[in-house]
Amino acid sequence: MEKLNNLEEKTGSFPRVPLAHLPTPIEQMKRLSAGFDGIDLLIKRDDGTGLAFGGNKARKLEFILADALAKNADTIITWAGVQSNWCRQTAAAAARLGLRSIVVLFRKPGGSTEPDGNLLLDTIFNARVEIVEASAETKMMELSGVAGVIDALVEEEQNAGRVPYVASIGGSRVEGSMTEPLGALGYVEAFSEIFLQTSAMGRVPDAIVLATGSGSTQAGLLVGAMILSPETKIIGISVSEEKETMSRYVREISEATLDLLGVDQRLEEDDVIVLPEYLQEGYGIMTREVADAIDLVATTEGILLDPVYTGKAMSGLIDLIGRGFFPEGSTVLFLHSGGTPALFPYRYDLIKHLDR
């Protein structure tokens, strides 16, 4: 517990604004586990972080928006896809702190801009919404891929006498106004929380499985695990990038986080576990496997997963268990990272697959 106290002291020394309902509970998925011989499944309910329908971004924004306030910002600028959970929670957090928000939403060819799901919520929070047409070449995960649009907005805001703060997509990469991996810090803290809760249950997980998109949730958990429980594997199911790019994001953010915390330990080659095979047809594309995973967890546990992140991660987890990836007797914790507002804009894809 000394390591835990030291780590909590370190993460606790960063400026932070309260936005999330913490700690979130860990629940046993007894009925779901009953279908899988010898594997005990737990779920960390970060869909219940409380900020605008919850999700993983609330923990990250506590640190990121504290940094924005320290830099005297009055406007948060960020970007992502049209149904972004990150933008929705950023818009909510900005509203709560009396800041303006500008969300640049990249629309894929044929994508809908109906006021539904997260896009509706952005509007309710009075974010300035800029829809930009994305092409196949748009590299949304890095600021360099969208810099033209973001720089123009920064200039416009500065010319109007305002102080913009550019938060990277997903609050992940160290770029824009973020000079530290503050999003990952939220998930180092989350690992401490998980470690404390599961130690009290007498079963620190052998593995944590999560959806990985921009990388800082996985990076934060990985750094937390390296410090507190190196035997716990952090397994990212990629929902957005192929293996090499996604692993590089997680690695870079993890290394920056180790530096930020002043930890000497370095990552070993195989510490970063990113599984790209469940990406299937690509980011945000709903498949039968995802619908089946949503169906199974809803009907065994009464828990809603989402079509883009947690449904895909759960479809991966189910497949991994079936393939004997986890040794018998393993305790596996699934991180529910939120995303449920996207169920509504995906309703027709979902209904098509559900056997009702």
Ligand SMILES: Cc1ncc(COP(=O)(O)O)c(C=O)c1O
């Ligand atoms: C619901 C949900 N789960 C998981 C993720 C992935 O988290 P990260 O971007 O930190 O990899 C995201 C965002 O990208 C998300 O919105």
